[in-house]
Amino acid sequence: MKIHEYQAKELFARYKIPVPSGRVACTAEQARAIACELGRPVAVKAQVHVGGRGKAGGIRLATTAEEAQTAAQAILGMNLKGLTVQRVLVEEACDIAQEYYVGITVDRSARQDVAMVSSVGGVDIEEVSAQTPQKIAKLHLDPLYGLLDFQARLLVGQAGLPGSVGQQAVAILKQLYKLRRDCDASLAEINPLVLTPEGRLVAADAKINVDDNALFRQEELAALREEQEEDPIEAEAHRRGITYVRLLGGDVGVIGNGAGLVMTTLDVVQREGGRPANFLDIGGGAKAELVANALEIVLMDPGVKGVLFNIFGGITRCDEVAHGIRQATSGMSIRVPIVIRLTGTREQEGRKLLEGSALISAESMDSAAREIVKLVRQGHVAPAAVTAERGATASGHSG
């Protein structure tokens, strides 16, 4: 989970990591008032979870309170890569003598944290890492010992931060590591860490990602999760406890069990010339209610013109799954074709259960994908027989 820059800076302040003075504003008037209070040139920064805000026009400098108001007016409501800006951070603009980088993240393959310090800041650190890796000092950390003082000094020294600047950087790095541990951050990053002409280090930006698996013990941070920041269908799926990812521009809805199998299904749909519209993993269960929920979510996307179910029946057998799907679909009004591919334990029995319904059964993953892509291309509408079946069920329910 990502949190906003202003939220991360509030955390920084708590951990005594120096940040520019400033506050968040929801209106241009508030922005003006904050700038007035600060009484010096400010930066007005869009608070949205997208990279490259500056280049996209989401950060403006203002020398007067009036200019700050104008800047906030321009940024609030702005659409940045699909997200609407609802808040701006108004903070004192830093004078920059030098820009550095400090970050702590998880190195998956080393199965350890890695702390990084670089004399090159304010640019994409991944690029620095790819182009000039020698410019980043890196150190893996044993979780049993944490970041030791000498390690922090070593890193800062290797990065080439001089004298008193280095001492400040050591203190900041140690505090950042403490924050990372306390908050279960999977990423804690200051880019840039600005050196002012007066020789002071200030965190001009702040990035904190929180481990989703740890939210149960990070209640304060979990409360910062913002649904308006997500795709509305993804937000609804999240509320219903369904793992769903929307792929923009697709027309084939996909539902399957197991993350790897669903990802593979999307790949196979694309291979057959189709455009997958989503990732949806219904997990191990086969209850009609779960299937109905999943179908509803997928069909919320108006672009979806057909749905492919790809189910491997393991512990949950194919006939149980088929039963769940029939029960769920008989209670819904569905106007798009549905192709179902069941394989694994008791697949014959499962397929038999689908006979006599409008659900189209396919034998293999490849043929199922081919079939749904063909039907979607043809602009296929669910046949009359189904409508009749559904009509009967619907009237039964209404009685």
Next chain:
Amino acid sequence: MAILVDDSTRVLVQGITGYEGQFHTGLMLEYGTKVVAGVTPGKGGQQVHGVPVCDSVREAIAERLPNVSIIFVPARFAADAIMEALDAGIRGIVCITEGIPTQDMLRVCSWLKTSGSWMIGPNCPGVISPGRCKVGILPGGIFREGSVGVVSRSGTLTYEIVNELSMAGLGQSTCVGIGGDPILGSSFVDVLGRFEQDPQTAAVVLIGEIGGSDEEEAAQVLAKLSKPTVAFVAGKTAPPGKRMGHAGAIISGSSGTAEAKIKAFEAIGVPVAETPAQVPSLVKQVLAA
């Protein structure tokens, strides 16, 4: 032979009195696995499917001599359960639990490194050596005994491919689901090393997915191994920055793409199947070569 689990495996189930623990203890026993004890703190003295429940791993070891522990303990207590097992001297751990905080897993891995024990998972379907022993939640019926080693980051996708292999007459030596989390007890490289040493394994199927660089590291090792390998990589259509179900299945920036992983395998001559259905014929090809 097989790897990790075989006829000599005596299984302890941590979290045996929970729903999943009970259910899968039953299925493991049905498969023929020697489940010798369970642990749930505070529930010692009970029985689950006739298996005695102990209060601690130490007690279970003293009384029932298990050597591999399978963990169904809920996420917030799972790391503690793993470390309890390591401390008590369990040789192998299979952690099924999904949703363990990364920071907890980093501590576990640090402990694991000095313990001399192995761990598969977390967030994994487990390990099966067909016909001998199943330590996990995998559907036993689809597996056949044979000479293909399977290692995968996925659950159902593994079953899908194993099913194809079994139907094509290609049995398996051992199938290992290493898990879908970013921090895992065993990587592809760890498991490939074991298959290399196993006389029963003649070829390996590696099933990867987007996120991290475990596949790329596996490719480097595969170049030096003698057993022929076929790979499959899921997530060619996955958009960057989105978590695709598994905590570890995410493309960050430009790293962790399916494309890069496929390239890494192809660069060392490991054939990569485009669909799961292609896997058996590719395995037959590499076995014949």
